[in-house]
Amino acid sequence: MNATPSEKQSPSERLIGPAKDFASYAELEYERRRSSDEDFDPDRFREAVDLVLGKLQG
Amino acid sequence: MIINSLWAENVLKYSLLHILDIPPRGLIAVIGDNESGKSSIGESICFALFGRTFSLAPADLGKIIRWGESRCSIKLELTTPDGQRYQIARFLDERGNHGASISRSSESPMVRGVAEVEAALKDIVGFGYTELIESFYLAQREITTPHPHSSAVKAMAGVTSMEKVIANCLEEADRAGELAVETASELAEIQSRIEALALQEGHLESLQARQEERESDLLVDRRRIAELEDSAAKDEGMLGRLHEVAPGWLAVEPTAPFAAWQAQQARLEGLLADLAPHCGERVATARTFSALADFAADTRERLNAFEGLSRRAGAYREQLERLLGAPAAGELKPGEQSFAARKEQAAQEAAAASSSRGTNRLLIVLCLLLGIGSWALVGLVGLAPDSQPAQKLSDWLSGLGADWEAQLRPWLILAASAFTLLFLAFMGHGIGLRSRLKQLAHAREALAGEEESAIRDARDLAALHQMPLSEALGLLGLLPDESIAAHAADYAQGLGGALVDVQEAEGRRDAFGQTVAALEGGIAKVKAAALSEADELQHRIAGSEGEIARLEEAIREEQARVRRHLELGAIAGNLESRVQDLRRRVEVRELAADLLKGAIHYISQRFNTEVRNLAAESLPKFTNGRYEHLLIDENLNVKAFSNEKRNFMDLDEISSGTQRQIMLAVRLALSQKLVNSVIQGPQMLYLDEPFAFFDETRTASALAVLPQVSGDFTQIWVTSQTFPPQSRFDLYIHCNAVDSTSPLVKRGK
Numbered sequence: 001m002n003a004t005p006s007e008k009q010s011p012s013e014r015l016i017g018p019a020k021d022f023a024s025y026a027e028l029e030y031e032r033r034r035s036s037d038e039d040f041d042p043d044r045f046r047e048a049v050d051l052v053l054g055k056l057q058g
Numbered sequence: 059m060i061i062n063s064l065w066a067e068n069v070l071k072y073s074l075l076h077i078l079d080i081p082p083r084g085l086i087a088v089i090g091d092n093e094s095g096k097s098s099i100g101e102s103i104c105f106a107l108f109g110r111t112f113s114l115a116p117a118d119l120g121k122i123i124r125w126g127e128s129r130c131s132i133k134l135e136l137t138t139p140d141g142q143r144y145q146i147a148r149f150l151d152e153r154g155n156h157g158a159s160i161s162r163s164s165e166s167p168m169v170r171g172v173a174e175v176e177a178a179l180k181d182i183v184g185f186g187y188t189e190l191i192e193s194f195y196l197a198q199r200e201i202t203t204p205h206p207h208s209s210a211v212k213a214m215a216g217v218t219s220m221e222k223v224i225a226n227c228l229e230e231a232d233r234a235g236e237l238a239v240e241t242a243s244e245l246a247e248i249q250s251r252i253e254a255l256a257l258q259e260g261h262l263e264s265l266q267a268r269q270e271e272r273e274s275d276l277l278v279d280r281r282r283i284a285e286l287e288d289s290a291a292k293d294e295g296m297l298g299r300l301h302e303v304a305p306g307w308l309a310v311e312p313t314a315p316f317a318a319w320q321a322q323q324a325r326l327e328g329l330l331a332d333l334a335p336h337c338g339e340r341v342a343t344a345r346t347f348s349a350l351a352d353f354a355a356d357t358r359e360r361l362n363a364f365e366g367l368s369r370r371a372g373a374y375r376e377q378l379e380r381l382l383g384a385p386a387a388g389e390l391k392p393g394e395q396s397f398a399a400r401k402e403q404a405a406q407e408a409a410a411a412s413s414s415r416g417t418n419r420l421l422i423v424l425c426l427l428l429g430i431g432s433w434a435l436v437g438l439v440g441l442a443p444d445s446q447p448a449q450k451l452s453d454w455l456s457g458l459g460a461d462w463e464a465q466l467r468p469w470l471i472l473a474a475s476a477f478t479l480l481f482l483a484f485m486g487h488g489i490g491l492r493s494r495l496k497q498l499a500h501a502r503e504a505l506a507g508e509e510e511s512a513i514r515d516a517r518d519l520a521a522l523h524q525m526p527l528s529e530a531l532g533l534l535g536l537l538p539d540e541s542i543a544a545h546a547a548d549y550a551q552g553l554g555g556a557l558v559d560v561q562e563a564e565g566r567r568d569a570f571g572q573t574v575a576a577l578e579g580g581i582a583k584v585k586a587a588a589l590s591e592a593d594e595l596q597h598r599i600a601g602s603e604g605e606i607a608r609l610e611e612a613i614r615e616e617q618a619r620v621r622r623h624l625e626l627g628a629i630a631g632n633l634e635s636r637v638q639d640l641r642r643r644v645e646v647r648e649l650a651a652d653l654l655k656g657a658i659h660y661i662s663q664r665f666n667t668e669v670r671n672l673a674a675e676s677l678p679k680f681t682n683g684r685y686e687h688l689l690i691d692e693n694l695n696v697k698a699f700s701n702e703k704r705n706f707m708d709l710d711e712i713s714s715g716t717q718r719q720i721m722l723a724v725r726l727a728l729s730q731k732l733v734n735s736v737i738q739g740p741q742m743l744y745l746d747e748p749f750a751f752f753d754e755t756r757t758a759s760a761l762a763v764l765p766q767v768s769g770d771f772t773q774i775w776v777t778s779q780t781f782p783p784q785s786r787f788d789l790y791i792h793c794n795a796v797d798s799t800s801p802l803v804k805r806g807k
Binding site: 017018021022025026028029044045047048049051052055056 | 216217218219220223226227642645646647649650653654656657660661
């Protein structure tokens with residue numbers, strides 16, 4: 001069974017407009033902070049990202 | 059979005075404005091002197107689309123109605139990138155009544171209302187009024203660098219919503235922070251109340267343990283009191299039993315029958331059975347109880363010995379009763395013969411002997427007579443043969459044919475002798491029979507005596523247990539059964555002596571009385587000790603109950619304090635959790651705002667780069683290759699790279715004409731960016747006096763370049779007082795300063 005285009009897309013690819021731009025930036029920022037910030041809290045980061053995406057799409 | 063037609067009545071300068079069949083592709087020239095109505099066409103388009111214009115503030119919108127008129131209306135037909143055609147109709151009167159609608163061509167309106175049309179139009183064309191003003195609509199006075207923080211640029215860059223979210227996040231963070239502070243204050247209050255309780259860990263458990271210990275002690279004491287009272291009651295009962303049994307025993311005399319001994323012994327043994335569990339193991343009563351038990355055992359042995367003797371006597375009595383033929387005595391055993399049978403036999407024997415004696419007497423008489431007769435005949439015949447009787451007899455005998463002398467006389471003598479002998483024999487036999495009869499009479503008398511004795515013995519033995527023990531022993535000693543008599547004698551001299559001997563019995567009674575008295579004293583002492591201990595325990599219980607009551611009160615108070623502590627602890631836990639949650643909310647929202655700011659910076663940089671790249675495509679065309687590159691910072695400050703000076707230059711270092719060329723390029727780049735990001739299809743541009751500071755050469759060059767800037771800008775409106783003579787347009791709209799009617803519209807060749 002072939003996957004539908006939406007299934008092939010990553011979560012950020014399924015987003016549109018500012019949410020998509022923010023998700024792209026957040027992915028880069030996540031990697032940057034994870035590799036450079038000793039106190040980096042991935043859960044808090046994800047929570048913040050989800051919060052922003054929810055508001056941007058709401 | 060491409061404009062297909064424009065129809066307006068009483069809008070700005072025009073009492074009537076008709077521009078129909080506007081070409082979707084190409085340059086549209088709006089030409090006219092000052093005040094000829096060029097800008098009015100652009101502002102009419104703005105008004106038709108969004109109900110406002112660049113030059114009129116919203117509060118002055120009424121000024122869009124042509125001077126002297128009370129109402130204006132306008133219709134604009136457009137085509138969206140997906141090929142759909144829409145017509146926007148709008149009216150405004152001097153009282154501020156404003157109406158708008160959107161409909162597809164030749165259809166009834168699909169949207170009505172100013173606000174509804176504004177919202178629907180953004181969905182249809184992909185942009186709003188501010189985006190239009192900052193991009194596709196270049197107003198006459200607006201040929202400056204776009205404001206970096208204008209909502210349109212932010213919208214184009216896609217950061218408007220992010221900034222709203224930042225504000226929203228910070229607002230939420232502020233609220234959460236304030237709530238966190240308030241909640242922390244509440245938490246501190248609760249914690250101070252918890253501390254004020256000064257609850258000691260384990261205090262409640264300690265109180266409960268003490269209470270349980272006291273209750274356990276109380277239970278033990280109560281059980282002990284019950285035991286003691288039970289013991290005292292039993293002691294009382296034992297004393298009563300002793301008082302009941304002992305006098306009876308002491309009253310038993312040596313003359314008392316065995317049954318009385320047995321009865322008292324049974325009562326004594328019953329008493330001992332009752333006393334045994336209570337007195338047998340107590341120090342105070344064990345010794346005297348043991349002495350009493352020994353006394354009872356000794357008596358029992360003595361009574362048992364008599365009872366064994368009594369059983370033998372009983373068996374003997376049963377034998378007598380069988381011999382006497384008592385109905386309940388049962389069958390005779392082999393070898394036994396009843397008195398009745400023996401009497402019958404004796405009677406029979408006596409009768410037989412008597413009968414024999416009678417017969418014998420008859421035979422004696424007969425033999426006597428016959429002997430006498432025989433001897434008389436012999437004498438008569440022998441001694442007086444000549445006598446007449448002798449002759450007659452001789453004759454008679456001769457008449458019989460017998461030879462008397464020869465044949466009968468010996469026989470007669472023999473017979474006489476025989477009769478004589480028989481007589482003597484029978485006489486002897488008679489004497490024997492008489493002796494026999496006497497013997498039988500004696501035997502019968504003896505049998506009667508024996509029977510009489512048996513009857514008496516049986517009767518006496520039946521009452522053996524009811525007769526005085528000494529008499530009983532005497533009776534047994536006189537029985538014909540030698541074995542019983544011998545045992546009775548042995549018993550009287552041995553075990554039975556203590557019972558029937560007056561002195562021995564007295565000594566035993568004294569010993570019994572002393573033992574009982576000692577036992578009573580022991581029991582009374584134990585009872586008094588038990589009651590005394592019970593009293594002490596009652597006092598102790600009263601003390602324990604008081605302490606338990608105090609402990610219960612203390613426990614209730616401590617439990618209330620513990621419950622309060624738990625409640626406050628739960629509240630504190632909730633508040634602490636709430637504070638942590640609020641702080642987390644603050645952290646998350648601050649992080650979200652921080653991320654959004656970073657994203658805005660990132661997106662702005664990307665936007666600027668894209669705008670710069672887009673502008674770089676058209677800039678050399680507008681500047682004849684003198685400027686090719688731009689630098690656009692976050693604030694949209696623009697620097698242009700001069701090929702001549704080989705360096706980036708600020709705008710104020712560049713001539714005003716070149717500045718406007720550069721800014722036109724930037725504006726077109728912004729428009730291109732908006733098309734790329736939102737519209738993605740053919741789009742009109744309205745450039746009002748873009749070449750105001752251009753010389754004719756630059757204007758011609760710019761006009762030549764405009765259609766080449768982007769394939770997306772298919773319909774470009776350009777207004778100017780004049781255009782270079784060689785300029786070519788697809789539509790000419792000639793405006794006339796003195797005519798308020800629709801301008802002259804001509805199509806290009």
